[in-house]
Amino acid sequence: MILITGATGTIGTEVTRLLAQAGVPARAMTRDPARAGGSAVRGDFEDPRSLAAATAGVRAALLLTGFGPRLAEHDRAFVAAAEKAGVGKIVKISAIGAQDTGDPGDVASQHAAGERAVTGSSAAWTILRPSMFATNALAWADAVKAGQPIPNMTGGGRQGIVDPRDIAALAVAALTGSGHDGRVYEVTGPDLLTVADQAELIGKAIGRRVETVDVPIEQAAAQIPDPAYARAAAKGWAFIASGGNAVVTTAVRDVLGREARGFGQWAEENKKAFQNNAG
């Protein structure tokens, strides 16, 4: 039995689908099984008893903790439950650039602390450190539909935008295959792209030009109500703008034996999200 945490989210939904397609017995975890439907089990990283029940009889688990100040705590709580239940393997979704920055509120520091819980556990482990998800572009859908420019806080900063389906496929390989124990994979798409490059590819998919507009980081951060999240976002944008995330790896090709999906393909497949009913 494989346990999928974060099963209702972007990566977890695809991992659940791939395991079902492969006929691998799997258990999806959510805080609200009624909402999730199907055979999901209840599990909350804040509730150790629910984690004990969710991990019972599980041989391998996908550990996906949502971004927030409790991320590392959630990783630790899950690892404690998994160790007690004798889970043999944990695959953690981390983030590219995970490292101790000296600021425990940073995404990078939170994931680094979570990684330490996993790599220090008695279970075998694989860490996936994805780059920026292609699906984040869905946040631009309303602007694109309204014919407005996409706000750009990262200037000419380039990133190896990754299709979450490739992250999920790597996670499934690590959960079900051999040769991945003790490995840390930085997972990126095939190309380094700026926000302007992404806008151009969305424009190509929908058949009209999509513009971008530079927005100062402080101005964009001021619009985020949660101060901790605003600070983390501002740091992330500055890092990307400075070229810090200009990284492309061959993890998808190395593990899956095929090329990573590009952002152009993602935009083409998701173009309806950026089009008005009229097209």
Ligand SMILES: NC(=O)c1ccc[n+]([C@@H]2O[C@H](COP(=O)([O-])OP(=O)(O)OC[C@H]3O[C@@H](n4cnc5c(N)ncnc54)[C@H](OP(=O)(O)O)[C@@H]3O)[C@@H](O)[C@H]2O)c1
């Ligand atoms: N977006 C990016 O560009 C990017 C890049 C690199 C790394 N990442 C990392 O990827 C992860 C996010 O992945 P995603 O986008 O697939 O997730 P997502 O779509 O945001 O979904 C979050 C999931 O976490 C679950 N969850 C939240 N709080 C929970 C709790 N207290 N107990 C149990 N489950 C809880 C939710 O389940 P229920 O609501 O059903 O309980 C949901 O399935 C984060 O760790 C983020 O740092 C993201």
